[in-house]
Amino acid sequence: MTMGVPVYKRILDLFEAEGVNTLFGIPDPNFVHMFAEAEARGWSVVAPHHELAGGFMAEAVSRMTGGPGLCIGTLGPGMANIAGAIQCAKVENSPVIFLGGQRARITERRVRRGRIQFVRQEPLFAPSVKYSASIEYADQTDEIIREAIRRAMSGTPGPSYVEYPAHVLLAELDVPDPLPPKRYRLVNQGAGATEVAEAAKLIREAKSPILLVGHGVHTSRTQAPVKELADLMACPVIQTSGGTSFIPGLEDRTFAYGFSPAAVEAVVKSDLCVALGTELGEPVHYGKTRHWAEYEANRKWVLVEQDPVAIGVNRPIDVPLVGDLRGVVPQLVGALRESPRQPSADLDRWIEEDAEELAQLAENAPTGRTPVHPARFVVEATRAFPEDGILVRDGGATVIFQWTYSQAKPRDVIWNQNFGHIGTGLPYAIGASVAEGRTRPVMLLTSDSSFLFHIAELETALRAGVPLVCVVGVDHQWGLEVGVYKRTFEQPSPQPGVHWSKDVRFDKVAEGFGCHGEFVEKEDEIGPAIERSLASGRPAVVHVCIDPKANSEEMPKYDEFRTWYAEGTQ
Structure with missing residues (x-):
């Protein structure tokens, strides 16, 4: 006492x-x-x-x-x-x-x-x-x-x-x-032995299983046991829009749900889905419509869920494993260790096709433009992503371009997927760095509209000693909302509330805070500017001029994104 x-x-x-x-x-x-x-x-x-x-x-x-x-x-x-x-x-x-x-x-x-x-x-x-x-x-x-x-x-x-x-x-x-x-509370709670055995049986019998990984795999820090499970299942890993962190060792066979053709085919053909750390919400069409619909009657579901009240809400579940990922995933690994599956028949082809598509996207991203096309902006910025870095995403149109064109596969990606609260990027970057002891470089890839929300926190980043580079795509507008105006009304039309002064220079604002600043107008300047920023020893801002027309009109796979909101909101 x-x-x-x-x-x-x-x-x-x-x-x-x-x-x-x-x-x-x-x-x-x-x-x-x-x-x-x-x-x-x-x-x-x-x-x-x-x-x-x-x-x-x-x-x-x-x-x-x-x-x-x-x-x-x-x-x-x-x-x-x-x-x-x-x-x-x-x-x-x-x-x-x-x-x-x-x-x-x-x-x-x-x-x-x-x-x-x-x-x-x-x-x-x-x-x-x-x-x-x-x-x-x-x-x-x-x-x-x-x-x-x-x-x-x-x-x-x-x-x-x-x-x-x-x-x-x-x-x-x-x-x-x-x-x-x-x-005084449950820690690393496991699921029932009967249910774990039943789930393992379904996995062993499946011809074309998939692992669907969401935000919870990252936040529970269960990447290592999930890697073991994926190896034993020998199947593709499908990322939800919230689960965009890459598990070390699984980068080549991790495909983005809805945005990767390999992911779409793997989902359509799957006869078993093991879902980890996801609510099976609108961005994955509740696990039953769109890409899931064709073979819905033939697909089994195993869901690991910590909240028993969530089981079966959005779709029926064949084997619910109620417990913490930190407890349940090792149970599944243990149940499968003596009898791992043979690799799915299409796995090597999907890996090859996904890699080819990513390379093709990088090659085909419009080049030679001034201002820089937003697709090329993402390609060049993510090619310069620092080894062992933390990637933070923010923005509307900018994030949509990142889903498709990002060339980096970091083990830690943070963005505000469920709530859609833009402006979180700079605070998230600071908090993530502090959590890691300020030892790993952080890249914030964002837009001017989102960056302005909390730009004062540049001084906080400097004072906290955060190794941060903010790469800001600047088009002096709310790109996503300008696009909505253009699709909603006959052109030309008024676009109130979505444009502002073109004299803002974020590199100069950064320098005013005592940070490092870079101003970029051409695509081949992006990578070197990021390298100089990382070497500066200070938080840095790279102001990249991007094409406002392309940012509002050419968002990739936007029709797929709109399907998230199709129920009663369009």
Whole structure:
């Protein structure tokens, strides 16, 4: 038993027991003690210029570590600013714990008007989180923080909100050592032995199985056991739009659902789909329409899902494996190790065809244009992607071009797929780098419209020592929305709200922050500019002038993208 531990220290103790050692936020009076203590313990303490960006940074940490992210918001306006990050974490299934400052309860319960910097926050956030609570009494600290983490990490992951009012700020506790996670929540939960055996039997009997991997494989950090499973299944790996990180050793047989002809053929021909880390939502057509429809009656499904309530919602499942990927995938590996499958008959051909298509896309991307065609912009930028780097995506049209034309196959790709919240790229890049100890280079491939959301965080990147290069395609417009105007109305038509000044120079803005800047007008300048940026030793911005007409009118495979929204929205 440790005597006289202040609440703010106990909160840090409880997060340290979960392996958390990063803290994002702008400290208000409720949190200055916590910030000073975290700094003294050697935590990475990062104060952004906007609380919303801090929330996105914490979310990136959760994606890169598989554990909870931690972000604080000052009472009133700080928590109002952070609300968008809470919504995003909910839709992106990210286990982020948001701590909100608040005035003392005696102030809240007074019959008063004209109170400063005050709003009742918890009722506002409760609908957007998996769990919300307030530490009303100091001796509730352990149970509330543990419950926040338990809920965030259990079932479908998501955010929790804990209010930290001023009246418990310096209260002291007599407490035992913090419990390890496995003592108060499920950790690496496995599935039932009967179900695992049944799934293994289906895999062994399948003629043309596929592995469908989603966002959860990356965020659970289960790439190594999934690689073992894919090797034993000897089948293609189909990426959802959220699962775009490449598993080391599987790069050649990983195909993008809907955007790769090899993926489409593999899906259509499949007689078994083993789905890992995905909700089987709109971007994969619920696993039953479009590419799945032709042989739907002949295909079996194995779904690994941590939330039992999600089983069978979007489509029937033959063998549900309820549990954490970290527990279930090794079970499948163990069940198949003595009897691996022979490679699928078409696997070598699909690998060859997918590689040929990627090379053909790079060759056929329009060249010799000034401004640079956005397809060529993506090809040249991703060819210069640094070895062992982290790729962060952001934007609308720019991301659509990246799906098709990217020449890089990183093991860590982060973007906002489910919520579609643009502007997250720069905060995500900072948070991902901090989570990795700032040891790996980070490339943000984005557009001017998205980059402007949180451009002030360039200074945060500089102060935090993040090895980051931001490659920004600049067309001085909302490219995706301009395209919608052009498809919706007869031309020429007015396009209000989607164009802005052409005098903005992002390289000069970067230099104003003390970062490195590069200005690029020609495609053959992109790679060298990225190399100089990486060598600069500072966060860098490469301003690349791209063709606005092509960016709004020539998005590749846009009709496939539109099918995600076909049900009741077109």
